[in-house]
Amino acid sequence: MSNDSHLSTILFFSLGLLFVQLCFIFYLMIQRSIFIEYYIHQCENARKNEEIEFQIRCHAASVHSKQTIIDDNEENLESNTSTIQDPHFGILTVDTFDDQQQPIISSADQYSLKLWFRIKREWYRRLDCIRAIWPYMLSIACTYLVTLSLFPGVESEMINCQWREWLPIILMALFNTFDVFGKMFALIAHDLLSPIQLFICSLLRLIYIPLMILCILPKYTAYLSSLFWQFFFSSTLGLTNGYFGSVPMIRAPISIIEERKELTGNLMMFSYSVGLTVGSLISYLLDAIIGQSTGVDWCQTLPSLNQTTWAIINNGSYDDNKS
Numbered sequence: 001m002s003n004d005s006h007l008s009t010i011l012f013f014s015l016g017l018l019f020v021q022l023c024f025i026f027y028l029m030i031q032r033s034i035f036i037e038y039y040i041h042q043c044e045n046a047r048k049n050e051e052i053e054f055q056i057r058c059h060a061a062s063v064h065s066k067q068t069i070i071d072d073n074e075e076n077l078e079s080n081t082s083t084i085q086d087p088h089f090g091i092l093t094v095d096t097f098d099d100q101q102q103p104i105i106s107s108a109d110q111y112s113l114k115l116w117f118r119i120k121r122e123w124y125r126r127l128d129c130i131r132a133i134w135p136y137m138l139s140i141a142c143t144y145l146v147t148l149s150l151f152p153g154v155e156s157e158m159i160n161c162q163w164r165e166w167l168p169i170i171l172m173a174l175f176n177t178f179d180v181f182g183k184m185f186a187l188i189a190h191d192l193l194s195p196i197q198l199f200i201c202s203l204l205r206l207i208y209i210p211l212m213i214l215c216i217l218p219k220y221t222a223y224l225s226s227l228f229w230q231f232f233f234s235s236t237l238g239l240t241n242g243y244f245g246s247v248p249m250i251r252a253p254i255s256i257i258e259e260r261k262e263l264t265g266n267l268m269m270f271s272y273s274v275g276l277t278v279g280s281l282i283s284y285l286l287d288a289i290i291g292q293s294t295g296v297d298w299c300q301t302l303p304s305l306n307q308t309t310w311a312i313i314n315n316g317s318y319d320d321n322k323s
Contacts (some may be wrong), residue, residue, distance in 0.1 A: 039262075043262070125260065125263060126263065126267065128260070129256060129260050129263050129264050129267055130267065132255055132256055133252045133255060133256065133264055133267065133268070135195035135196055135198060135199045136195060136198070136199075136248035136249075136251060136252040136255075136268065136271075137248070137252075137267060137268060137270075137271040138199050138202070138271070139195075139198045139199045139201075139202040139244060139247075139248045140202075140244075140245060140248040140249065140268060140271050140272050140275060141271040141272070141274050141275035141278075142199070142202040142203055142205070142206075142275065143202045143205065143240075143241060143244040143245045143248075143275065144241075144245060144272060144275035144276050144279055145275040145276075145278050145279040145282070146202075146205040146206055146208055146209065146237075146241075146279065147237065147241045147245070147279060148275070148276050148278075148279025148280050148282075148283060149209055149279045149282040149283050149286060150208060150209065150212050150237060150283070150286075151172075151175055151237065151241075152168075152172055153283040153286065153287055154212055154213065154216070154283065154286055154287075154290070155168065155171050155172065155175070155212065155234060155237075156168040156171075156172075157216050157290055158171060158212075158215050158216060158230050159216075159225075160225075160227055160230065162227070163227070167230070170231075171230060171231070171234040172234075174231060174234045174235050174238065175234050175235070175237060175238035175241075176238060177235075177238065178234075178235045178236070178237075178238035178239040178242065179238040179239070179241050179242040180242060181238075181239055181242060182238065182239045182240060182241060182242020182243040182244075182245075182246070183242040183243070183245075183246045184242075185239075185242070185243055186242065186243050186246035186247045186250060187246075187250075190246070190247045190250045190251055191251070193247075195251075195255075198244065198247060198248065198251075201240075201244060202244045205237075205240055205244070208233060208236075208237055209286070211224065211229075211233060212233050212237075213286065213289070213290070215229055215230055215233065216290055217289075217290065219291070248268065249268055249272075252264050252265075252268050253265060253268075
């Protein structure tokens with residue numbers, strides 16, 4: 001038995017290392033593909049544009065340039081000036097003459113100005129994205145919060161004396177199978193719900209937490225101990241996880257402009273990570289509520305209890321007949 005455990009451990013970690021190495025190799029190969037190189041080139045161009053924008057702002061801030069901030073309702077501009085519109089920094093009026101004049105800004109001040117400009121720009125960019133995709137962010141966070149709260153911790157605590165040790169394995173297989181079905185369904189029906197409806201449906205999955213707890217508690221006499229409920233909850237949990245976990249990732253980048261798609265992906269991954277983290281913490285709380293696992297050992301007490309009961313009944317019947 002010990003040799004089997006050692007062999008299983010070696011195979012487990014060997015396969016894991018093999019897949020990690022394959023992923024690393026495929027990552028290097030994908031980086032050289034035309035598809036990835038195109039978007040890397042797009043990002044490089046965006047950085048160059050940001051540098052040009054910063055230089056324009058530094059020139060506008062120079063004491064030898066005219067800089068005025070005007071209201072949106074101001075109509076008259078000087079004929080010898082050009083305007084730069086920014087949604088968050090207002091309208092800058094920059095003198096078009098004396099273009100060769102160098103701004104007299106020290107390197108330290110220029111670094112601070114550049115840093116502050118980048119922080120403020122990135123902050124507003126993220127706020128703009130969040131305003132556009134917040135239902136998708138909350139939807140994916142709520143979806144994985146519920147899933148990680150129950151799977152695999154709570155689900156593995158379900159007991160059935162007929163299936164015994166096989167029940168957790170079968171439940172996890174059902175979850176993963178229906179999770180794949182949910183992801184496949186998301187590919188063909190990702191526009192079935194509106195963003196708000198998607199968030200509400202993800203929020204409704206919270207009902208799985210008390211329902212699956214009732215499949216375990218109270219111990220030995222759970223309210224929903226039937227095999228049907230255990231299979232049903234595990235299957236639908238996987239199906240809804242696959243669908244509501246994929247649709248926000250599919251639709252969020254579509255609802256944003258091309259220049260913000262990468263930032264949108266980062267924000268969605270942040271929401272995904274928050275859901276995973278909070279769900280994992282909740283699983284510890286649920287584990288404390290469930291208490292110590294009984295396993296399938298208590299199933300072995302049932303036959304002996306029945307035998308004892310029948311022995312008492314038989315002895316009682318024998319004594320009555322004898323008397």
